[in-house]
Amino acid sequence: MLLKVGSKGEDVKxxxxxxxxxxxxxxxxxxxxxxxxxxxxxGLTADGVIGDSSWSKLFGSETTTSQxxxxxxxxxxxxxxxKLKGHVPDSVIAQIPDTAAKFNIxxxxxLAHFLSQCGHESGGFKAVNENLxxxxxxxxxxxxxxxxxxxxxxxxxxxxxxxxRVYGNRMGNGDESTxxxxxxxxxxxxxxxxxxxxxxxxxxIGEDTVGNPDLVATKYPLASAAFFFDSNKLWSxxxxxxxxxxxxxxxxxxxxxxxxxxxxIKHFNEYYNLLK
Numbered sequence: 004m005l006l007k008v009g010s011k012g013e014d015v016k017x018x019x020x021x022x023x024x025x026x027x028x029x030x031x032x033x034x035x036x037x038x039x040x041x042x043x044x045x046g047l048t049a050d051g052v053i054g055d056s057s058w059s060k061l062f063g064s065e066t067t068t069s070q071x072x073x074x075x076x077x078x079x080x081x082x083x084x085x086k087l088k089g090h091v092p093d094s095v096i097a098q099i100p101d102t103a104a105k106f107n108i109x110x111x112x113x114l115a116h117f118l119s120q121c122g123h124e125s126g127g128f129k130a131v132n133e134n135l136x137x138x139x140x141x142x143x144x145x146x147x148x149x150x151x152x153x154x155x156x157x158x159x160x161x162x163x164x165x166x167x168r169v170y171g172n173r174m175g176n177g178d179e180s181t182x183x184x185x186x187x188x189x190x191x192x193x194x195x196x197x198x199x200x201x202x203x204x205x206x207x208i209g210e211d212t213v214g215n216p217d218l219v220a221t222k223y224p225l226a227s228a229a230f231f232f233d234s235n236k237l238w239s240x241x242x243x244x245x246x247x248x249x250x251x252x253x254x255x256x257x258x259x260x261x262x263x264x265x266x267x268i269k270h271f272n273e274y275y276n277l278l279k
Contacts, residue, residue, distance in 0.1 A: 006053040008035050013266060017126045018053060021061055021134050023141030023159070037138075082114060086277040091118060095128050098225040105208075106229035107238055115275035116241040116250070120257045121192035121228050123267045131220040133189030133196070135162035175199030190219035191227035193257060204230050231257075245275055 006015055010030040019026040022037040035051040042049040047057060075093040077084055080100040087096050099114070108114050122128055137145065139155040142165065149169050150158065158164050163185045170176050170184030174197020177183045189196040195204060198213065204227055205212040212218050219227045232238065237256055243249045250268050254261055 006030055006058075007051065008032065013123075013126060013263075017130070017134075018058075018061070021136060023136065023138030025144070082111065083278055087118075087274070090273060090277065091122070092128050095121075095225060102226045102229045105226065106233045108229065111275060111278035112245060113238055113241045115245075115271050115278055116237075116253050117229065117232055118274050119250070119267050119271035120253060121225065122270050123263050124194070124228075124257065125192040125224075128192060131190060131192065131224045133166075133194050135165045135185075135188065136160055137165060170197065173197065175202065187216055190216065191224040193228035193231050195219050195227040195231065203234070245271070 006018060008030055011028055013028065015030045015034070016026040016028040018030075018038075019028075019034055022034070022041060024033065024037055038053060038057075039049040039051045041061075042051075042057065047060070053061075075097050077093065077097050078100040080103070082099065082103070084096050084099060095118075099108075102108065103114065108117060125131065137159060139152075139159040142150045142155040142159060143152070146165075146169050158168065163182065166185035166188045167179045167182045168184065170188065171179035171181070173184070174187070176187060176198050183198055187196065187198045187201050188194075195201060201212050201216055201219070204219070204223075207230060208223060208226060210218060210222075212223070235256060237253060240249065240252050240256065243252070247268055250271050251261060251264060254264055254267050
């Protein structure tokens, strides 16, 4: 891991989101300035460069490793899962057979669409918790409906307070004082969000993800994403084909727009060619 001025790509976007600035994927002087400020606050050498140690300190509590995990057993499957090794983390591949059986992933086309969306939304199957560490500027840009200049300054870099306010009285959560907005913040590869959705998922999966919401991030990151696909009837869109128009349609349902579309198309083609 080495990100510095001139670097581009999805890791830069993830870094920028974490720092609460516009995530354009291009590491310029503005990003460097924010990195230096963060490094100074955290007792690191303020050189404006993100290496492995800085990346781990930034994302250690929010990510899982993207590298193959030793001794992961890949269950037998009708899918050509061995083809995915080296392209998808082993820990993710191991979750596919059970997830596919539970959530109507019945063919390689559906699986390729699903994995490409999960991979992009989670930064390469790394992020399993929603990043809410926004600066005041980031809050106004992303959640302007809930903040003004004064409140943004009061809430910046305070994820629990931010989520409690933004998600309060929504999606089955109580008001801000209950902190349920933070308790039921986004988790999983396609982030399950809100008490109502955690309750529905718990009822389906047969485990108390309301009492222990971290299970969504640690045990069910892939299953919770498939629950989203299944609940929102995305499989019928996936079934339309392997063309870019279909990937675009799926992306709009997952993302609400077409952010990262080229990356999603690239990985869909990669996975589908391996699986079909």
